[in-house]
Amino acid sequence: MRISQLSAESGVPIPTIKYYLREGLLPQGEQTSATRAEYGPAHLRRLRLIRALLEVGRVPVAAIRRVIEAVEDERTDVHTMLGTAHYALASPPEPHSAGDEEWTRARDDVDRLIAGLGWRVGPFAPGRDELAQTLVTLERLGMPATDADLLVYARTAMDLARDHEMGKIPFDGPRDVAVETLVICTVMYGKALDVFRRLAHESESARILEA
Amino acid sequence: MRISQLSAESGVPIPTIKYYLREGLLPQGEQTSATRAEYGPAHLRRLRLIRALLEVGRVPVAAIRRVIEAVEDERTDVHTMLGTAHYALASPPEPHSAGDEEWTRARDDVDRLIAGLGWRVGPFAPGRDELAQTLVTLERLGMPATDADLLVYARTAMDLARDHEMGKIPFDGPRDVAVETLVICTVMYGKALDVFRRLAHESESARILEA
């Protein structure tokens, strides 16, 4: 398959495909001569993954590249690779001053919460900081989150992960498929959940206010 | 309170505050003379809301403005106002060609699903299109979502909304507080849920792969 065909099948313009090649999101095609390269179904597949993450997940190109680098580093084991991919999807919180009391306390709360749940989460998981930032923000807004509230969300997330999501991941298959599935699952069903939540709010609001 | 004090208390630089004033995110202060204006606690509160939506929710400035316009339009009733605010938070999907078969089918699936759940959602709720786009994307990725999958997420969202979220909204209080609470709740707990999901994935991955 030549680049024009790749473009036609995916709907992505040729200059954009070249951009993805430059950025390392898409592997180079197999060179058949100085001015020809051959692309295969794997490229089409990768291209669809990129567009899905960009358009539905609003994942920045730099984060997609980090995910892909995790896949292509053959030295790491599957768990590390999944972890790296997952960490790459995080959106780093605003930098905060190191000695921020409020912030340190929130971060401690998060660590205690995760420990209390018995979750096996790395000490440097970016989610810890993201959650701490969210807690600080809620406090500043005058609506501090209670532990009970947080536990509800944590358990909801774990129920979904355990019963409906991790089961889809083919751990025994090729490593790239495992990562790809994990990322798709995280991003796409994350989006779906987000949308359902907003729809549910609208529906409940209608029910309450029209009564 | 003068602008410099507003800046000091909120941590937002003065030029940025001026930018928000220009963009209509922040109401003008009360003019006390040609070159003086007085800002009150409401401004500080609004400023914190803006920063929360921007930093934690990654909500674009234009969407925040739409939310605020909904609040300030005194003519609409509370339900319409909440709806407008909610619609403003949606991230519109990529435009699709009108005659796209695949897309129309997905959109029908979404409408049927929502009707089947008995949810009271407006026919033009942007979430319908967002969900349709997500379904199309999942199909293109070769991992189509089943109705059973979607129902799990829908019910999870509704359980959270009914039992833990809508109860926090003070429908009987002033309208701006109701909208503000709804938006904060949607965005901040949405973020928390998202983070918890990623942490749960990591934890489950560790449990499965280290066994």
Place this chain on the structure above:
DNA sequence: TACTAATGGATAGCCCGACTATCCAGCGTG
């Protein structure tokens, strides 16, 4: 009363991220 620093208002510029446009030399098929 003179001076200084801050204010509100306006305009223009900056930076980043995601493309998009142009150019060029070398194929390779008709």
Place this chain on the structure above:
DNA sequence: CACGCTGGATAGTCGGGCTATCCATTAGTA
């Protein structure tokens, strides 16, 4: 052998979210 497409490189565009500069005015302070 001509013409169109290819890969590769470089530069330009566009939108979003600020940020910098300037200016006339004026509240404090000396």
